[in-house]
Amino acid sequence: MVHAIEAYTSKIRKNSYSDMLAKQALTLLSNNIVTATFDGKNIVARQNMLLGACLAGQAFANAPVAAVHALAYPLGGHFHIPHGLSNSLVLPHVMDFNSSHCANLYAELAPFILTTINIQDSPEEITVSVIDYLDSLIKKLHLPTRLRDLDIQQSDITTLADDAMLQTRLLVNNPKTVTHADALAIYQAAY
Numbered sequence: 108m109v110h111a112i113e114a115y116t117s118k119i120r121k122n123s124y125s126d127m128l129a130k131q132a133l134t135l136l137s138n139n140i141v142t143a144t145f146d147g148k149n150i151v152a153r154q155n156m157l158l159g160a161c162l163a164g165q166a167f168a169n170a171p172v173a174a175v176h177a178l179a180y181p182l183g184g185h186f187h188i189p190h191g192l193s194n195s196l197v198l199p200h201v202m203d204f205n206s207s208h209c210a211n212l213y214a215e216l217a218p219f220i221l222t223t224i225n226i227q228d229s230p231e232e233i234t235v236s237v238i239d240y241l242d243s244l245i246k247k248l249h250l251p252t253r254l255r256d257l258d259i260q261q262s263d264i265t266t267l268a269d270d271a272m273l274q275t276r277l278l279v280n281n282p283k284t285v286t287h288a289d290a291l292a293i294y295q296a297a298y
């Protein structure tokens with residue numbers, strides 16, 4: 108889901124083809140992730156997750172990922188946190204950070220993630236709904252939600268931010284410029 112969301116909001120190479128892939132990926136993934144997680148014998152749900160992941164991969168192959176990945180990589184590198192989990196730990200916080208610059212794009216994705224949307228809501232309000240949903244999904248899937256849950260110390264945050272700022276090939280794709288202070292604040296919010 109992160110691959111699709113970041114591809115859809117990618118600043119430089121966003122295009123109609125990657126947008127189409129991202130939307131279909133999110134439809135498949137958001138409709139099947141809970142079933143596939145808790146009922147591993149459900150072959151249809153697993154098949155849909157496999158196809159959704161494949162389409163999301165094609166989406167970000169055409170419109171690269173950005174700050175979620177830039178901040179997730181140091182978590183994997185230093186603390187051996189698996190890729191999906193490291194992304195989920197920072198995803199809601201990066202989306203909150205980005206919302207001032209791409210709430211309209213997050214709102215465009217909302218119908219492919221949420222089951223209900225209040226069409227009277229502004230893009231910013233819809234973005235909050237999407238972030239709240241992803242927060243609740245992360246909890247529903249019993250994933251750790253805070254960096255402190257993974258034996259990461261407060262004193263590690265500066266090193267994480269230092270390393271995140273080295274991921275320039277990813278940061279350049281982010282809809283909002285990320286400074287070192289921003290990276291610190293996002294990790295702090297995730298802590």
Ligand SMILES: [Zn+2]
Pocket residue numbers: 110172176190
């Ligand atoms: Zn990834």
